[in-house]
Amino acid sequence: MENTKIRVRFAPSPTGALHIGGVRTALYNYLFAKRNGGEMVLRIEDTDSARFVEGAENYIIEALAWLGIKFDEGVSFGGKYAPYRQSERKEIYKTFVEQLLDSGKAYIAFDTPEFLDEKRAQIANFQYDASTRMSMQNSLVLPENEVKTKIANGEKYVVRFKIEPNEDILVNDLIRGEVKINSSVLDDKVLWKSADELPTYHLANIVDDHLMKITHVIRGEEWLPSAPLHVLLYRAFGWESTMPSFAHLPLLLKPDGKGKLSKRDGDRLGFPVFPLDWIDRKTGEKSSGYREAGYFPEALINFLALLGWNSGTEQEIFSMEELINLFSLERCSKSGAKFDYEKGKWFNHKYLQTKSAEELAEYLIPIFKQKFPDNNLQFTIYNLQLLQAIDALKERATFPQDLFDLIAFFFVAPETFNENDVKKRWKEDTAQLLTELIPVLESIENFDNEHLAEETVKSWCEEKNYNLGAVMNPFRLTLVGEMKGPQMFVITKILGKEETIKRLKYALRFLAHR
Numbered sequence: 001m002e003n004t005k006i007r008v009r010f011a012p013s014p015t016g017a018l019h020i021g022g023v024r025t026a027l028y029n030y031l032f033a034k035r036n037g038g039e040m041v042l043r044i045e046d047t048d049s050a051r052f053v054e055g056a057e058n059y060i061i062e063a064l065a066w067l068g069i070k071f072d073e074g075v076s077f078g079g080k081y082a083p084y085r086q087s088e089r090k091e092i093y094k095t096f097v098e099q100l101l102d103s104g105k106a107y108i109a110f111d112t113p114e115f116l117d118e119k120r121a122q123i124a125n126f127q128y129d130a131s132t133r134m135s136m137q138n139s140l141v142l143p144e145n146e147v148k149t150k151i152a153n154g155e156k157y158v159v160r161f162k163i164e165p166n167e168d169i170l171v172n173d174l175i176r177g178e179v180k181i182n183s184s185v186l187d188d189k190v191l192w193k194s195a196d197e198l199p200t201y202h203l204a205n206i207v208d209d210h211l212m213k214i215t216h217v218i219r220g221e222e223w224l225p226s227a228p229l230h231v232l233l234y235r236a237f238g239w240e241s242t243m244p245s246f247a248h249l250p251l252l253l254k255p256d257g258k259g260k261l262s263k264r265d266g267d268r269l270g271f272p273v274f275p276l277d278w279i280d281r282k283t284g285e286k287s288s289g290y291r292e293a294g295y296f297p298e299a300l301i302n303f304l305a306l307l308g309w310n311s312g313t314e315q316e317i318f319s320m321e322e323l324i325n326l327f328s329l330e331r332c333s334k335s336g337a338k339f340d341y342e343k344g345k346w347f348n349h350k351y352l353q354t355k356s357a358e359e360l361a362e363y364l365i366p367i368f369k370q371k372f373p374d375n376n377l378q379f380t381i382y383n384l385q386l387l388q389a390i391d392a393l394k395e396r397a398t399f400p401q402d403l404f405d406l407i408a409f410f411f412v413a414p415e416t417f418n419e420n421d422v423k424k425r426w427k428e429d430t431a432q433l434l435t436e437l438i439p440v441l442e443s444i445e446n447f448d449n450e451h452l453a454e455e456t457v458k459s460w461c462e463e464k465n466y467n468l469g470a471v472m473n474p475f476r477l478t479l480v481g482e483m484k485g486p487q488m489f490v491i492t493k494i495l496g497k498e499e500t501i502k503r504l505k506y507a508l509r510f511l512a513h514r
């Protein structure tokens with residue numbers, strides 16, 4: 001297919017929240033398209049009305065936009081092959097179904113569910129195929145007139161694909177190599193239903209890939225069993241020469257043990273399996289998402305990129321641009337990728353370190369507003385105190401939420417003090433020592449210079465022959481409320497002289513009557 005523009009599609013069915021595996025599929029399609037100067041299409045495969053879920057389409061679009069996975073065409077983006085929502089392409093599929101019927105590659109079947117059940121009961125391992133189709137209620141068996149009359153009378157029917165038995169079908173997979181399967185294991189798949197005049201997944205998928213000039217089908221391993229059927233469909237339509245190349249991505253596996261990663265694993269081990277929060281409209285059940293859990297989109301992208309692909313080097317941190325430059329399907333693995341959630345956190349920690357205090361403030365201000373709705377903390381990203389607090393503690397944080405927990409004490413003075421810490425650190429002479437410390441602090445002219453402040457307090461201790469720890473430990477307790485936080489004179493610098501002394505005095509009063 002030289003000279004042909006590379007075109008890929010992400011083709012989710014809107015049946016609920018987009019699973020993290022689906023996000024990875026979208027990402028690999030995007031990386032492949034961008035690497036090769038190609039285009040990416042968003043097609044919504046919503047022909048199964050029974051599984052349609054309100055809100056799922058918007059969720060998919062929002063999640064991928066958040067992650068920076070961009071489409072060139074498709075639902076909500078437009079393009080010359082519109083409409084891109086399969087439910088709006090009914091008429092198109094109908095003409096292609098007729099084409100298969102006319103050429104004898106498909107046939108009409110009237111078998112009712114009851115009749116099919118009966119057959120299943122009679123015949124062990126029943127399958128609707130070459131070995132059974134002649135004993136069924138279909139246009140291969142019934143006289144033409146009868147078929148016409150039934151249709152005219154409004155009897156429900158389906159169109160089935162007539163699969164010739166005993167033929168080896170080859171699927172050339174760019175990741176797995178040649179996959180061979182014998183056509184006898186396939187059943188005569190339903191391609192279209194008169195009940196809703198809609199095609200099934202298989203027909204709609206093939207027709208649209210063809211019409212939308214898709215060159216590469218990159219999707220999850222769970223679709224590999226459908227590929228031989230798709231190859232046969234391409235052949236039945238006479239489209240072999242433009243058949244897309246296939247690449248089936250490895251499964252995402254449970255972090256512990258064997259098997260496919262499921263939502264239950266996430267619930268059990270405490271991590272999200274969806275990109276964004278999702279509320280099931282029927283049950284009201286809420287599932288958490290990576291965005292709301294405090295993940296940075298770049299961190300999630302980096303994490304997912306390495307679940308099934310590797311660069312062949314030791315490098316672990318990749319920007320989207322680097323991924324685009326390096327990505328190739330040849331470097332995708334055949335075997336499943338263990339979903340190492342801890343590694344995901346590690347990436348987030350790394351990305352958090354690369355953010356400026358101003359950027360992190362943007363994440364923290366909403367958390368402050370939510371935690372202290374009545375507090376008149378007027379945060380702006382220009383608040384020097386906030387920026388200093390972030391810089392002092394970001395190294396210890398993995399998520400913005402952690403950072404909030406680490407710095408909150410700067411903005412909300414402790415009202416009580418951790419009892420264990422008080423027991424351990426508040427000795428008989430502590431009140432005396434800290435009372436004496438107040439004028440020492442007051443004497444410091446430049447509180448912003450943490451080294452100067454430290455020197456002043458230290459030499460006072462030496463002069464008085466006070467044990468430094470006996471002063472500094474309870475001092476920390478008075479400012480933080482517990483034995484936590486960064487270096488003491490970084491704390492005092494950020495709090496400022498007035499607030500430092502205010503907290504010290506409050507603690508002395510509070511802890512005097514123990």
Ligand code: GLU
Pocket residue numbers: 011012013045201205218219223
């Ligand atoms: N609609 C299918 C899905 O939900 C698309 C599979 C494919 O990419 O062919 O994943």
